[in-house]
Amino acid sequence: MEQKEILSLKKTATNIRKGILRATCSAGSGHPGGSLSITDIMTYLYFKEMNIDPKEPKNPDRDRFVMSKGHCAPVLYSTLAERGFFPVEDLETLRKTDSYLEGHPHMRTVPGVDMSTGSLAQGMSAAVGMALAGKIDNKDYRVFVGLGDGELEEGLIWEASMAAAHYKLDNMICFVDYNGLQIDGKITDVMNPEPIADKFEAFGWYVQSIDAHDYEQIEKAIENAKNQKGKPNMIVAHSIKGKGVSFMEGQAGWHGVAPKPEERDRAIAELDEYLASLDA
Amino acid sequence: MAGNIATRAAYGDALVEFGSDERIIVMDADLSKSTKTDGFQKKYPDRHINMGIAEANLMCTAAGLATCGKIVFASSFAVFAAGRAFEQVRNSICYPNLNVKIGATHAGISVGEDGASHQAIEDIAIMRSIPNISIISPCDAASSRFAVKAAIENDGPFYLRFGRLAVPQIYDENTKFEFGKGMVLKDGTDVSIIANGLMVQYALEAAKILAEQDINARVIDIHTIKPIDRDIIIKAAKETGCIVTAEEHTIMGGLGSAVAEVVTSEYPVPVKMVGIEDKFGKSGNPYELLEIYGLTAENIAAKAIESMQML
Ligand SMILES: Cc1ncc(C[n+]2csc(CCOP(=O)(O)OP(=O)(O)O)c2C)c(N)n1
Ligand SMILES: [Mg+2]
Numbered sequence: 080m081e082q083k084e085i086l087s088l089k090k091t092a093t094n095i096r097k098g099i100l101r102a103t104c105s106a107g108s109g110h111p112g113g114s115l116s117i118t119d120i121m122t123y124l125y126f127k128e129m130n131i132d133p134k135e136p137k138n139p140d141r142d143r144f145v146m147s148k149g150h151c152a153p154v155l156y157s158t159l160a161e162r163g164f165f166p167v168e169d170l171e172t173l174r175k176t177d178s179y180l181e182g183h184p185h186m187r188t189v190p191g192v193d194m195s196t197g198s199l200a201q202g203m204s205a206a207v208g209m210a211l212a213g214k215i216d217n218k219d220y221r222v223f224v225g226l227g228d229g230e231l232e233e234g235l236i237w238e239a240s241m242a243a244a245h246y247k248l249d250n251m252i253c254f255v256d257y258n259g260l261q262i263d264g265k266i267t268d269v270m271n272p273e274p275i276a277d278k279f280e281a282f283g284w285y286v287q288s289i290d291a292h293d294y295e296q297i298e299k300a301i302e303n304a305k306n307q308k309g310k311p312n313m314i315v316a317h318s319i320k321g322k323g324v325s326f327m328e329g330q331a332g333w334h335g336v337a338p339k340p341e342e343r344d345r346a347i348a349e350l351d352e353y354l355a356s357l358d359a
Numbered sequence: 360m361a362g363n364i365a366t367r368a369a370y371g372d373a374l375v376e377f378g379s380d381e382r383i384i385v386m387d388a389d390l391s392k393s394t395k396t397d398g399f400q401k402k403y404p405d406r407h408i409n410m411g412i413a414e415a416n417l418m419c420t421a422a423g424l425a426t427c428g429k430i431v432f433a434s435s436f437a438v439f440a441a442g443r444a445f446e447q448v449r450n451s452i453c454y455p456n457l458n459v460k461i462g463a464t465h466a467g468i469s470v471g472e473d474g475a476s477h478q479a480i481e482d483i484a485i486m487r488s489i490p491n492i493s494i495i496s497p498c499d500a501a502s503s504r505f506a507v508k509a510a511i512e513n514d515g516p517f518y519l520r521f522g523r524l525a526v527p528q529i530y531d532e533n534t535k536f537e538f539g540k541g542m543v544l545k546d547g548t549d550v551s552i553i554a555n556g557l558m559v560q561y562a563l564e565a566a567k568i569l570a571e572q573d574i575n576a577r578v579i580d581i582h583t584i585k586p587i588d589r590d591i592i593i594k595a596a597k598e599t600g601c602i603v604t605a606e607e608h609t610i611m612g613g614l615g616s617a618v619a620e621v622v623t624s625e626y627p628v629p630v631k632m633v634g635i636e637d638k639f640g641k642s643g644n645p646y647e648l649l650e651i652y653g654l655t656a657e658n659i660a661a662k663a664i665e666s667m668q669m670l
Contacts (some may be wrong), residue, residue, distance in 0.1 A: 139605035208423020
């Protein structure tokens with residue numbers, strides 16, 4: 080990838096992060112931590128990889144994205160807004176009674192949302208259905224999925240994983256946002272899902288491990304995934320929860336707590352400083 | 360009319376009959392010989408998907424297929440479809456209002472020998488409480504065929520409830536059914552018996568028992584429990600003054616409750632309920648179980664008289 084392109088993705092991601100902070104702050108609730116850790120992957124998918132058109136969000140041939148860890152609606156909405164599916168200003172209506180931006184992604188109200196999620200693991204399973212439909216209809220769209228590492232503790236993840244491998248759904252590309260944290264603390268303390276890569280390999284997946292914040296690694300993993308046939312793809316993406324905001328990074332406490340206006344301003348100031356450094 | 364046919368068999372036949380529609384996908388969870396989706400599998404193998412013993416995954420995968428324009432029939436035993444997969448049905452099918460038709464077989468205690476673990480007696484109560492879903496509980500082959508047809512023709516989630524036991528035919532195969540509209544099987548003025556599923560045949564027998572005592576009972580089949588036919592119920596309340604309901608289901612939250620919800624808010628009259636009274640089922644011969652649990656024509660007739668005596 081060219082440096083110019085990486086720079087542009089970094090800028091976009093930073094703007095998406097700012098949207099996450101504005102939205103959750105305005106709502107007074109929501110999930111910034113896991114939204115910030117998967118932001119770079121979302122940015123790469125929506126701004127470089129996916130075959131989508133904000134003007135035709137229901138095009139049957141489009142690539143799909145399912146945010147299986149639906150509590151990360153803020154990053155999905157901020158990405159969609161940045162990509163032109165709806166106005167960026169609307170982000171600040173998140174979770175409000177008269178808004179279409181439901182607290183968890185809702186396909187019936189939010190343009191660009193491909194599946195309603197919020198109950199962990201159901202999104203991955205629905206994505207299996209979308210990938211199956213693609214195979215049945217001989218369509219070449221891909222189905223991308225965003226998973227949490229804590230989410231892997233759900234039994235349904237493994238039912239879906241077994242089915243995806245059984246039906247050879249190589250049109251499915253999943254990312255585990257491996258930030259090591261869930262609500263009650265470290266995933267290894269709460270209910271250890273490790274070794275993650277080995278488990279998916281044993282389930283018959285093509286597994287790669289990357290740094291979730293490195294665009295070249297994200298690109299390479301997706302290209303590898305596109306070139307292999309016969310297996311569903313799992314990209315285990317090592318990430319930092321709260322990435323980009325110094326006081327949120329690596330803190331389980333920022334999983335489901337919104338920044339107060341003062342905290343939001345401090346976070347946005349940091350991100351603006353980062354943007355300025357990118358320009359320099 | 361044909362002899363005894365299980366509604367699950369009629370379900371399987373209807374899937375084959377309507378299966379040429381390329382949008383239709385039939386899914387199962389390792390029970391296709393019992394749920395009778397195996398007929399469709401033989402005829403349209405490319406559109407039959409076995410998800411293995413994983414009912415939660417069955418429901419969400421069905422939802423995913425439906426987002427891509429498919430009409431998906433997802434089958435399992437009622438106890439697993441409505442029970443184990445409840446939250447998948449709620450959040451991934453009903454909340455986004457997707458075109459998934461749950462073909463739930465082996466409902467009720469007439470499952471027989473397999474016993475309580477396999478006898479869904481609360482599935483309608485569970486499903487009825489979810490917004491967006493429609494529920495049909497047919498009583499015979501013709502009404503089962505109609506249930507499948509209605510599910511195909513009407514967008515959105517459906518819960519279709521079928522039984523294991525072979526049952527007599529109530530309807531002629533040319534009967535015209537209407538989704539959301541009950542059927543008056545016998546007119547009457549003294550009491551209304553409102554039934555569905557397996558209990559419709561006993562409701563008709565109960566009317567004969569009552570006739571011997573000069574009681575003229577109306578018999579109504581409410582095949583569509585949701586949306587329920589309010590008009591036919593209110594009319595029955597007004598014209599016969601009292602009601603008895605009959606269902607192969609717990610009396611908590613099923614047909615009886617649905618009828619009572621309409622009656623109490625629109626035209627209050629006594630409503631007696633025949634159903635399973637806060638108990639689990641058990642193993643046994645289906646007909647013996649129906650006797651033990653009071654799901655009989657005699658009990659319906661007795662409750663009808665009690666209902667009349669409350670006036
Ligand atoms: C089925 C289900 N159980 C519980 C929850 C509540 N919940 C929301 S987020 C979360 C923790 C998720 O942790 P992880 O998957 O690691 O997400 P991330 O760190 O990426 O935010 C839980 C338990 C839920 N949404 N769904
Ligand atoms: Mg996590």
